[in-house]
Every structure is written in C-alpha cells, then in structure tokens.
Amino acid sequence: MGKFPECFPSDFESRILPKEAKEENRAVYRVMKYGKIDKDGFISTFEEIKFGLRPQGKLDLNDPGLYSTSCYENREDLDYVLSILMRKNPSAFIVKGETERSCGPCQLTKERKKCKDSHVDWWIYEESNPEQYFKKEG
Numbered sequence: 514m515g516k517f518p519e520c521f522p523s524d525f526e527s528r529i530l531p532k533e534a535k536e537e538n539r540a541v542y543r544v545m546k547y548g549k550i551d552k553d554g555f556i557s558t559f560e561e562i563k564f565g566l567r568p569q570g571k572l573d574l575n576d577p578g579l580y581s582t583s584c585y586e587n588r589e590d591l592d593y594v595l596s597i598l599m600r601k602n603p604s605a606f607i608v609k610g611e612t613e614r615s616c617g618p619c620q621l622t623k624e625r626k627k628c629k630d631s632h633v634d635w636w637i638y639e640e641s642n643p644e645q646y647f648k649k650e651g
Contacts (some may be wrong), residue, residue, distance in 0.1 A: 515580035515617060516640030520563055528576050528643035530636060531625055534618035536545055538611045541633050541648065544590050548604030553584050555643045557636075578622065582611065584642070586621070587648065590630040617624030617641060 517525055545554045559580045561567040572579060585591050591607055598605045612619040612635045617623055622632040 515641060517580075517617075517636065518557070518639045520560060522574070525580060527649050529575060529580065530618070531577050531620055533624060533636075534573055534577075534620040535637060536614035536618045538614050539586070539633060540609075540611050541586055541635075542607055542609050543571050543582070543584045544591055544595050544598055544605055545649075546598055546602045546605050547604070548602075550608055550647055550649065551642050552642060554608075555637055557582050564613065577625070577630075577636075578634050581619075581636050584619075584633040584635055585635060586631035590632070602613060604616045608651040609649040609650045610643075613641075613643060615641060615648045616643045616646070 522529065543555070546572055547554065557580050558566070558578070559565065562569050562572070586610075588607065595605060595607060612633065617635060617637040619633055619635040622628050625634075635643075
C-alpha cells in the first residue's frame with residue numbers, strides 16, 4: 514500500500530480509512546475545477562480546505578469522505594455540481610477515467626452511508642499520478 518498525504522492524521526489508515534475500501538480500477542467521472550488536468554485537480558477535500566481553496570465550515574475529522582477525492586460513476590450526477598462550480602470557476606470541465614488501483618483505494622459512498630447518487634470516495638496516495646488515467650469528456 515502507498516503512503517497517504519503527510520497532512521492526513523498519522524492514524525488515518527488504521528482508524529479512519531474504511532476497511533472495505535479497495536484498490537480497484539473503477540470507471541468514474543470528475544470535475545476539473547481549474548481548466549486543466551493535473552495532479553492538483555485530484556487533491557482531497559481536506560487538502561482543499563488546508564490550502565485555502567475551499568471554505569472550512571464545520572468539519573468531522575473522523576469522516577473518511579473528508580480525506581477523499583470525489584468522483585462519480587454516472588456522469589449525470591456531475592451536471593449539477595459542474596453548473597454550481599462554473600459560477601466561480603468558468604473553466605471547469607468534466608473528465609472521464611478510472612480510479613487506478615496503484616493510486617489508492619476507493620469505495621462507493623453508499624456502501625458506507627446513505628446517499629442516492631453514484632459518488633465514489635477515492636483516497637489517493639501522495640506519490641501517485643491519478644491525472645494520467647483521465648481524459649476530457651466530450
């Protein structure tokens with residue numbers, strides 16, 4: 514198993530990462546917020562907050578989803594997200610790819626908690642390059 518980002522809690526893997534998360538290749542979609550496909554487009558929610566790219570709000574530091582990169586199995590689930598993001602980031606677009614197993618484990622969010630969409634949590638290893646497995650959609 515690879516190493517998770519240094520800013521994650523030291524016991525992230527043993528205490529927070531769901532035991533059911535698996536390193537697997539799963540076809541997914543993701544929004545690139547800043548107009549390009551690069552490693553920065555795949556940082557976790559926790560890292561976005563830490564780097565000042567997203568407002569903090571109230572955080573549950575024990576929620577595994579906080580440390581994941583959000584993807585979706587169904588493209589339609591991203592249409593609303595994209596429309597909201599484009600207000601602040603007009604260069605945002607959707608990419609299609611896969612949760613390459615060598616980049617970190619993933620899990621369908623609904624396996625862990627109630628949700629109706631196809632959201633996938635992907636916990637990406639620090640020294641991986643997930644951007645290599647994605648291409649611009651449409």
